[in-house]
Amino acid sequence: MDNKRQFILNLFASLISFAANLGIGFLITPFIVQQIGAEAYGFVGLANTMINYATLFTLALNSVSGRFITVAYHKGDKTTADKYFTSTLSSNLVIVAILTTIAVPLIWNLEYVVNISSHLINDVKILFSFIFINFLLSTLSTVFTVATFIKNKLYLSSIANIVAIIVKVLILVAMFGTLPPMVWYVGLGTCAMTAITFIANWIYTKRLVPELRFIRHGFSINAIREMLAAGIWNCVIKLQQILQDGLSLLVTNLLISPHFMGLLSIAQLVPTAMSSLMGTIAGLFSPEQTRFFARGQKDLLLRELKSGMRISGFFVNIIFVVLLVVGEDFIRLWQPSQDARMINILMQLTMLGFFLSGVATTLQNVPLLVNKLRPYSLGWLVCGATSFVLMILGVLLFPSSGIYMVAAIPQIVGFIANLTFVPLYASRCLNLPLWVFYPIYLQYIVSTVVSTILCYILYYFLMPKITSWALLFISCAIYAAITILTDITLLLGSRERSIITDRLITKIKR
Known part of the structure; x- marks a missing residue:
């Protein structure tokens, strides 16, 4: 095959x-x-x-x-x-x-x-x-x-x-x-x-x-020592993730209330699923990336990285744009007994950190691939510590809006890191020009903005108000189609279009 x-x-x-x-x-x-x-x-x-x-x-x-x-x-x-x-x-x-x-x-x-x-x-x-x-x-x-x-x-x-x-x-x-x-x-x-x-x-x-x-x-003790020497920096990255995202429910439980913790937990379900999707799609490219790296095929490795960025961004963008437009309608139908407006705000704030993660997730695997984790992990640890301090200060200084601070602050820090630190360090690890991945970032941002504007125009001026699951499904299908067409036009390259469209059409015909 x-x-x-x-x-x-x-x-x-x-x-x-x-x-x-x-x-x-x-x-x-x-x-x-x-x-x-x-x-x-x-x-x-x-x-x-x-x-x-x-x-x-x-x-x-x-x-x-x-x-x-x-x-x-x-x-x-x-x-x-x-x-x-x-x-x-x-x-x-x-x-x-x-x-x-x-x-x-x-x-x-x-x-x-x-x-x-x-x-x-x-x-x-x-x-x-x-x-x-x-x-x-x-x-x-x-x-x-x-x-x-x-x-x-x-x-x-x-x-x-x-x-x-x-x-x-x-x-x-x-x-x-x-x-x-x-x-x-x-x-x-x-x-x-x-x-x-x-x-x-x-x-x-x-x-x-x-x-x-x-x-x-x-x-083998030597094998353990060799793996630990590389993997210990992943522990530092994990510590950063705990400081930045993993303590949100615990902070809410201890400093705000168990009830708001429950609402935040519900709101995090979709962003958690998006994170899983990003990891899944990016992981599909890892076997080939590892093989190309092991064989010293740098050009093929760069091609796989760019394809991973585009295709991961393609799928994440569909969910991101659709929920940005119909999020509150979805929550109202999905959790009719809960505060749909608050849960939607918490969900949108949490998804903010995933705006660039669609294209950044693939690059986050580069330091592990080339075994250069130390500076990368320390950089993320600084981001995590900053996020945690700002989150606690936000809860203490603005108690009436504490739950929103918990949801928003870690994502804002993550957004900035994915925009600057991740692509620059990946470029350095591979000895490539620092700007090499930014054209894909720009394509992704433009595609997302265009898709969102088109969907919002349709939502406010042409589509009926969503009052049932049937209307929600129809609306989501329409907004997803708009996003897919926009991404195919503005985000994907010829290789990615071939992977997603040509092969799919062939399978359907067969």
Whole structure:
């Protein structure tokens, strides 16, 4: 299978997986909120956020192990690849055991750490327990995801993810439909989903790269030291993400109220999905980028980076523009029992940080690719610390608007960093002119502005007021079509048009 067809297959499988995850999330979230209330649902986001802090202890290895294994594999050095594989899995087992001894007493005394209404204490503790178990499973399974990456068959992971999503929904429907409503059902469903993907990735590893093995005496301190030397800077980047975005729900819980935390958690669902989409699309280009880098094919690497920027921006832009226009209508229909105006404002403020992330996400992978993470991670850490300080000051100085400060300030800092720091550093890492990526930025900005203006004109002067799901779907389809046509004209190059349009038309004809 040629590279372009392989990419198309990976792309469509990833989009189907993303659509399934997003669609089911939208369908099931209002049902869960109605069953348990916005405050209780807010603890789902808080649990994922707080447990995510534990990834600081695993990220140093897991964020770079795939890169080291893949580069060694493509160089034909199977012994070194086995060494990295064995060392990563062994280390994860040790880390999991250590973190468990810390997490158990913390969850047991959770009501002394965060604000929890008395009637929710036991329910929230069980939720946190399942979310932590999910984290353990995710940690142990990370090294097995390298198989589909090495063979550039990411569509297999997407298929497993779709099956896992279906199982999660079945569990949630069965639990909420037959038992008294509890928020911990969400944690159980999430655990089941991760367990299925874990098993699938283990099978993929056995079948796709059977020569990649766990060797009983293959653990290497030197391999761990080498990976940690590169990956420790990803921990710094993760710390920045926690300071900039990951503390928003916790700050809201402690300094504002659990109720507003629930509203912010709902508002963050779409931006979180957008972040997932950006990572998914950008990740589709990573196998080829890694291969080109390993072989020293700089021109092909630059071509892949530019294509990744355009195509990732293409898909993110559709969601961004459509929700910018019909966001409040969507929230009003989706969460009829909640404050639609406030949730929409929080959602729009949160999405502000993703305005440039559509094209910047691909470039954010460059420092890892070339193993130049130190200056990059320190730069982001400064952004995260600045964001956190400004966010706390905003809440304390403007308490009546504190919730909006929490939503907006981190995104403004992220926007500035994606506009300046990310493309400039990526250019420097690749020894390219500093302006080399800015033409794509300009194309993306122009396309977004034009699409938004056209959609707003249509929304205010020609389209009927949205009062039903049918009208919302029709409106979204029209605005999405306008954005797609604008992006095809102003953003995509000939190669990206070929990938998205020519191949798609061929598939439809067949």
